[in-house]
Amino acid sequence: MCAKIIFEMAHTGKTSLDIVVISDVHLGTVGCHAVELAEYLNSIEPKTLILNGDIIDIWNFKKYYWPETHMVVIRTLLNMMTNGTDIYYLTGNHDEVIRKVSSLQLGPLFIRDKLVLNLNGEKVWFFHGDIFDITMKYTKWIAKIGSHGYDLLILLNRMINYFSVKMGRGKLSLSKKIKFSVKKAVRFIEDFETTAMELAISEGYDYVVCGHIHQPKIRGYENEKGSVIYMNSGDWIENLTALEYDGHEWSMYRYEESDFAVNEKIDLLTRKYKKENGILIG
Numbered sequence: 001m002c003a004k005i006i007f008e009m010a011h012t013g014k015t016s017l018d019i020v021v022i023s024d025v026h027l028g029t030v031g032c033h034a035v036e037l038a039e040y041l042n043s044i045e046p047k048t049l050i051l052n053g054d055i056i057d058i059w060n061f062k063k064y065y066w067p068e069t070h071m072v073v074i075r076t077l078l079n080m081m082t083n084g085t086d087i088y089y090l091t092g093n094h095d096e097v098i099r100k101v102s103s104l105q106l107g108p109l110f111i112r113d114k115l116v117l118n119l120n121g122e123k124v125w126f127f128h129g130d131i132f133d134i135t136m137k138y139t140k141w142i143a144k145i146g147s148h149g150y151d152l153l154i155l156l157n158r159m160i161n162y163f164s165v166k167m168g169r170g171k172l173s174l175s176k177k178i179k180f181s182v183k184k185a186v187r188f189i190e191d192f193e194t195t196a197m198e199l200a201i202s203e204g205y206d207y208v209v210c211g212h213i214h215q216p217k218i219r220g221y222e223n224e225k226g227s228v229i230y231m232n233s234g235d236w237i238e239n240l241t242a243l244e245y246d247g248h249e250w251s252m253y254r255y256e257e258s259d260f261a262v263n264e265k266i267d268l269l270t271r272k273y274k275k276e277n278g279i280l281i282g
Contacts, residue, residue, distance in 0.1 A: 014043055015244075017047070019048045019050065019245040021126065021242060022050070022051055024054045024212065025073070026060075026237055027070045027073060028058075029057045029065075031237040031238075033236050033240055036236070037236050039255075044244075047084075047085065049077075051087060052128055055092075058094060059093075081107065084108075088112055088115050091111070091113050093212070098111060114127040120247075124205065126209045128211050129211055129232075130212050132192050192212075196208050197228050201227065207230075211232060214237065215234065216233065216239050218230070
């Protein structure tokens with residue numbers, strides 16, 4: 001692989017980028033960090049934005065829960081298209097209904113199930129990743145029940161963190177602790193990544209970029225048939241991460257609230273509103 005990889009970087013100011021990849025936003029759920037995502041989107045100027053599945057959570061969508069902050073994200077995306085950004089919406093499992101129109105193009109908006117780009121002579125394969133999930137393929141109703149439980153866990157986590165921060169103890173992630181304490185969950189993540197990487201090698205890709213499992217990562221992999229770089233953009237529920245490509249290097253962006261503490265340009269109902277409504281807004 002000739003392209004360099006940077007695993008993490010801080011983000012300051014407006015940044016021009018070739019490609020940004022975001023996945024698993026889950027707009028329409030209580031776990032979505034819409035304010036933080038809109039702040040990030042307003043801080044970048046990508047030529048191409050790839051929304052790699054589960055952006056709008058149609059599974060768990062409720063008429064009574066669509067906060068103004070979630071609408072801010074949609075308006076921000078529309079503004080980005082108006083300003084020259086091409087947006088590829090790659091379908092995921094929570095927005096799978098959109099797969100019915102997965103060849104649609106509306107100006108700079110492209111609806112696809114997958115995407116292949118040639119970047120500096122290297123083939124990069126983008127797709128959400130739920131095709132590797134046996135639970136999704138054969139027992140979708142179990143997965144849907146699990147997603148509701150996950151939402152409740154995230155809401156409980158926010159409440160705990162609200163008081164934990166007030167007491168000066170910092171934040172913790174209940175879902176991460178549960179995931180990594182269950183051997184089957186850890187094995188699932190490892191199997192998912194290995195399957196994606198081996199399939200990418202067999203298909204002749206140099207990079208494979210997924211979402212779905214909410215685990216941000218950049219790693220190399222090699223077997224007897226070749227090598228590949230695996231990348232996962234993570235999510236905007238727990239990790240608040242995105243992949244960035246500047247034309248030469250891929251990097252993992254991680255949201256830090258301090259990066260936007262004095263950003264006057266982004267007024268999303270104001271920082272005061274966010275603090276006062278802490279666990280209640282998305």
